[in-house]
Amino acid sequence: MPQPPGRASRPRTAPAVRPPKPCPGDEVAVVSPSRGLPGDLPLPYELGLRRLREDFGLRPVEYPTTRGTGADAQARARDVNAAFADPRIKALIASVGGWEQITVLRHLDRDLIRANPKPFFGYSDNTNLLLFLRALGIVSYHGGMVMTQYGRPGALHPVTAHSLRAALFGAGEYELPEVGAFSETSGPWTDPATFATEPPAEPADPWFWHNPHGVVEGAGWGGDLEIVSWLLMANLAIGDAADYAGGVFFMETADSMPSAESVYVILRSLGERGILGQFSAVLVGRPKTWSRAHRLGAPEKARFRRDQRAAVLRALSEYAPDSMAVFNVDFGHTDPQVVLPCGGRIRVDGPRRKIVVTY
Incomplete structure (x- = not known):
C-alpha cells in the first residue's frame, strides 16, 4: 500500500546523509514554511538579511511566500521544493517559526528532496521540517533563524555567531x-x-x-x-x-x-x-x-x-x-x-x- 501523502519514510538507524555546506559567496534560500511574518515585521528580518550578507558573506534569495502573510500550505511547500531543486541554492534558512508548518509536509516532494539534499536551518515550528528531513535520511540543523538569531537586537551574540559559522561552513566536532x-x-x-x-x-x-x-x-x-x-x-x-x-x-x-x-x-x-x-x-x-x-x-x-x-x-x-x-x-x-x-x-x-x- 502506498504511503499517505506527505508521510515521510521511516527514520533510518544508519548514519544520515550530511549535505555539502555552503561557502561565502553562495546563494542560500530564505523560506517561510510556517508563516510569512517578515511581511508584517520587516525590522528584524531586514537586519537578519543584512547580517547574512555582511557578516557571513552569503547571498540570501527570497521566494514568493517568504514575506507572504496569507500564503497557503501548497504555496509554501512549492517554495521549499523549488529551493531544494535549484542547483544554485546551497542551503535553506527559515525566516521564523509559527504554528501550522505541519500542513506543509504532505505537499513536499520527497523524491526531489532526497535527490537534492541541502542543509536546512530552523527550529520552533520548523521542527516539522527538521524531522521530515531526518526521516528521509538527511541531516538538518536545529537553530539559526533569520528574524531571531541573525536579526538579534544590538548585535549577533558571539556564542550564537560562533556556532552558526561552524554549522554553516564547517565540518567535524564542535564542543557546546x-x-x-x-x-x-x-x-x-x-x-x-x-x-x-x-x-x-x-x-x-x-x-x-x-x-x-x-x-x-x-x-x-x-x-x-x-x-x-x-x-x-x-x-x-x-x-x-x-x-x-x-x-x-x-x-x-x-x-x-x-x-x-x-x-x-x-x-x-x-x-x-x-x-x-x-x-x-x-x-x-x-x-x-x-x-x-x-x-x-x-x-x-x-x-x-x-x-x-x-x-x-x-x-x-x-x-x-x-x-x-x-x-x-x-x-x-x-x-x-x-x-x-x-x-x-x-x-x-x-x-x-x-x-x-x-x-
Whole structure:
C-alpha cells in the first residue's frame, strides 16, 4: 500500500546523509514554511538579511511566500521544493517559526528532496521540517533563524555567531559551551528602538547532569516538544521505536510555555510508544519562562524551571531510568543559541561534563 501523502519514510538507524555546506559567496534560500511574518515585521528580518550578507558573506534569495502573510500550505511547500531543486541554492534558512508548518509536509516532494539534499536551518515550528528531513535520511540543523538569531537586537551574540559559522561552513566536532548569562526578553519588533541595544541578560543556571556515569554517542533527534507531540498525533515523520535505539533526544519548549504536566504527558506518550526508552541520552534546552503573553517574575521563573525538570525526570524514571540527561543546554528559544545537528552525531560525556556535536 502506498504511503499517505506527505508521510515521510521511516527514520533510518544508519548514519544520515550530511549535505555539502555552503561557502561565502553562495546563494542560500530564505523560506517561510510556517508563516510569512517578515511581511508584517520587516525590522528584524531586514537586519537578519543584512547580517547574512555582511557578516557571513552569503547571498540570501527570497521566494514568493517568504514575506507572504496569507500564503497557503501548497504555496509554501512549492517554495521549499523549488529551493531544494535549484542547483544554485546551497542551503535553506527559515525566516521564523509559527504554528501550522505541519500542513506543509504532505505537499513536499520527497523524491526531489532526497535527490537534492541541502542543509536546512530552523527550529520552533520548523521542527516539522527538521524531522521530515531526518526521516528521509538527511541531516538538518536545529537553530539559526533569520528574524531571531541573525536579526538579534544590538548585535549577533558571539556564542550564537560562533556556532552558526561552524554549522554553516564547517565540518567535524564542535564542543557546546556552557554560558554564564542568557536572555529571554525582547522589546516589540515594530519599534526601531528595540534594535538599538542588546537584550538584557540575567544569570544562567548551570548545566544539571542526571546519570552522568558514562559516555554515549548517537544520532540527534528532536526539537520543540509541542511540535513533536503534533507529529506523534498525525503520525508524520515518526518511525518505529527501534529506529531510535542509541540516539540522543533533544527537547526544548517555546514561548507558549507548556506546563510541567503537559511536558510530562508528551514524554509519557513517547514512552508508551516505546521511543523514549530507546535514547541513550536526553538534552533539555533552557526553558523559556517569559513571553509577551506570560510575564513571570523571578520566583515564578525559578519555579517553572524546577517543575519542568521534575516532570522530565519523572518521565525518564518511568521509561528510561538508565538514560543520561543534561538540562539547561542553550539550544532552544533563549539567547544565546547553539546549533544541534538533527540526524548528526552528538556525544554526551558524563564524567568530563562535555557535549560535543558533529557538524
